[in-house]
Amino acid sequence: VPAGILHDVRYDEPVLAVDVGGTKLAAGVVTPQGVLVGHRRRPTPVTPDAEVIWTALAELIGTVLTEYGRPAAAAGIGCGGPMSWPAGEVSPINMPAWRGFPVRTRVADLLTGGTGHREMGPVRLHNDAICVAVGEHWRGAGRGVPDVLGMVVGTGVGGGLVLGNRLIDGASGNAGHIGHVLAESDGRVCGCGARGCLEGIARGPAIVQQAQEDGWTGEPTGVALASAATAGNPLALAAYARAGRALGVAIASAVNLTDVSLVTIGGGVIQTGPSLLDPLAQAYADRARLPFSRRPRVLPAQLGQAAGLVGAAALVLRGDRYWSGD
Ligand SMILES: [Zn+2]
Numbered sequence: 001v002p003a004g005i006l007h008d009v010r011y012d013e014p015v016l017a018v019d020v021g022g023t024k025l026a027a028g029v030v031t032p033q034g035v036l037v038g039h040r041r042r043p044t045p046v047t048p049d050a051e052v053i054w055t056a057l058a059e060l061i062g063t064v065l066t067e068y069g070r071p072a073a074a075a076g077i078g079c080g081g082p083m084s085w086p087a088g089e090v091s092p093i094n095m096p097a098w099r100g101f102p103v104r105t106r107v108a109d110l111l112t113g114g115t116g117h118r119e120m121g122p123v124r125l126h127n128d129a130i131c132v133a134v135g136e137h138w139r140g141a142g143r144g145v146p147d148v149l150g151m152v153v154g155t156g157v158g159g160g161l162v163l164g165n166r167l168i169d170g171a172s173g174n175a176g177h178i179g180h181v182l183a184e185s186d187g188r189v190c191g192c193g194a195r196g197c198l199e200g201i202a203r204g205p206a207i208v209q210q211a212q213e214d215g216w217t218g219e220p221t222g223v224a225l226a227s228a229a230t231a232g233n234p235l236a237l238a239a240y241a242r243a244g245r246a247l248g249v250a251i252a253s254a255v256n257l258t259d260v261s262l263v264t265i266g267g268g269v270i271q272t273g274p275s276l277l278d279p280l281a282q283a284y285a286d287r288a289r290l291p292f293s294r295r296p297r298v299l300p301a302q303l304g305q306a307a308g309l310v311g312a313a314a315l316v317l318r319g320d321r322y323w324s325g326d
Contacts (some may be wrong), residue, residue, distance in 0.1 A: 011121055011316045016061065016072035017309035018107060019128060021081040022094030023155075026056050026305075027064045027073065030313030034139040036306045038068050048096045057103075058110055069295060075107050075119030076312035078131030080156075085173030086325030088125040093191065094155070098131075124315040124323055128308055129158025130167070132301070134322050135311030136264045137162045140302040147260040150301070151178060153247065154267035157199040161258060167322040177201075178254055183246035198250040202243040203267045211239035222268065230277040240272055241279040248283025255293045266301025 012032050019026040021044065028039025040063055045056050051261045065072060080092035088104025108123040126134075133142075133150025142148035142162070151159040157179035168175045179199035180192055188210075190200030200206055205224040209224055215236045217223050228236035251263055269276065281298070288294050303310060315323050 005263065010318060010320055011074055012050055013073060013121065014068075014070075015313040015316045016065065016075040016107075016120075017313040018057070018075060018077040019131070019157060019308040020057065020062065020077065020090070020092070020095075021128060023108075024079060025053075025060055026297055026309060027057075028306075028309045029064060029068045030076075030310055030317065032317055034310055034314065034317065036274045038064060039306075039309060040064050040067075042094065046125045048097050050099075050101055053097055054097070054101070054103075054106060058106075059112060061107070068151060072111060073119065074316045075111060076131070076315040076317075077103060077107055077123070078127040078128040078308045078312040079103060079125060081115065081127045081174075083125070083127065083173075085126065085169075086124070088129070089120065090125075104209070122316050122319065122323075124319070124325060126173065126312070126315055126325075127158065127160070129156075129179075130173075131311035131315070132158070132161035132266060132307040133160025133162065133176065133264070133311065134167055134314045135303050135307035135309070136266070136301050136316045137167075138318060138322070139310050140307060141264040141299045142262055145262045147262070149178070149251070149258065149260045149263045151251075151255055151263060151265045152267040152301075153202055153204075153265060153269040155204055157203050157267075161260070162321075163258065163260070165321055167324070169324055173325070178250055181250045181253060184248040187246070198246055201246040202269065207239045207243045210242060211235050214238060222272075226272045226275075229272060237275050240275040244276040244279030245267070245283040247276075248280040248285075250286035251280070251298065252284050252293065255288055255296050256290065259292055261296050263296060263298045264301045265298065266304070266307060270300060 022187040079090045083090040089100045091099045104125045136150045148162045159178040161176035168220045180197045183198040184196045187196035188200045190197035
C-alpha cells in the first residue's frame with residue numbers, strides 16, 4: 001500500500017467517479033452524500049491501441065475536474081470485466097485493446113500528477129455491474145433495504161449482491177454474476193462458452209438474434225424490435241417472452257439461494273416493458289414457490305445512467321459497506 005493512502009472506512013470529500021465501458025466512457029464528481037454534481041461522457045475510441053483509450057479517459061477526467069473547479073484526491077472506478085480484483089488490471093470483453101490494463105494504478109497516478117507526493121485518498125475499482133448494484137442500494141431503488149440483488153440487462157447481463165447492507169465480493173470479486181447463472185438447460189451458447197447462461201438469452205443482441213432466427217426481417221436493433229413487440233408483432237413478442245422467462249427463472253434461483261428481499265433491474269432492455277416483464281413475472285411466480293422466495297419485490301432501477309458513477313464513488317465514500325478489497 002503506497003504511503004499517504006488513508007484507511008478511513010468512510011471518506012468525507014467529493015470523489016471522482018469513473019465508468020469505463022466498451023461503448024462509452026463516463027466521469028463525474030460525487031459528493032459524500034451520494035449526489036452526482038457534474039459529469040461528462042464520450043464514446044470509447046475504437047482502436048487497438050490501449051494508450052489511445054487511456055488518453056481519452058484521462059482527458060475526460062481532466063475536463064470533469066476542471067469544470068468542478070478543484071482537484072479530487074480519491075476515486076472510484078467501475079469497469080467491464082473480467083479483471084484481476086482488487087489489483088484493478090482489466091481486460092473488458094468488449095474492449096480488446098485493454099488486456100491486463102492497470103487502470104486502477106493509472107487513475108491513482110493521474111490524481112497525484114504522477115509524482116506520488118500529493119496526499120491522496122483511496123482509488124478503488126470494481127466491476128461496472130457491481131457499481132450499478134451498489135449505486136441502487138446506496139441511493140436508488142434499494143435504499144434502506146438490507147438484502148438486495150441489483151441487476152443490469154443491456155448489451156450484457158450483470159449484477160451485484162448486497163446482503164446485510166454489505167457488498168458480497170466472493171473469493172475473486174465476482175459474486176453476484178447472475179448473467180452466467182443457468183436459465184435454460186439447453187439454451188443458446190453464451191459468450192463465456194457455456195450453454196444456457198442468462199446472458200446468452202436475455203442480453204439485448206441475443207434477443208434480436210433469436211427474433212432473426214425465427215424469421216424477423218425488420219431492422220436488427222433492440223429499438224426496432226421493442227417497437228415491433230409493442231405493436232404486437234408475434235416474432236418480437238416471442239423473442240422478448242423467451243428472454244423474460246429466462247430472467248424469471250434465473251432471478252427465482254438467485255432469490256432461493258440468497259434470500260434477498262428486493263431485486264432491482266436496470267438497463268436498456270428493461271425499457272421494453274410488459275412484453276418482457278410480464279413473462280418475467282410469470283416465470284418468477286412459477287419457480288419461486290417457498291414462502292420466503294415468493295415474497296421479494298422486483299423493481300425497476302431508479303438512478304438510470306447515474307447509478308454506475310454513484311456506485312463507483314460509494315466504493316470510497318461508503319467503504320464500510322461496499323469495499324473489502326484491500
Ligand atoms: Zn455465460
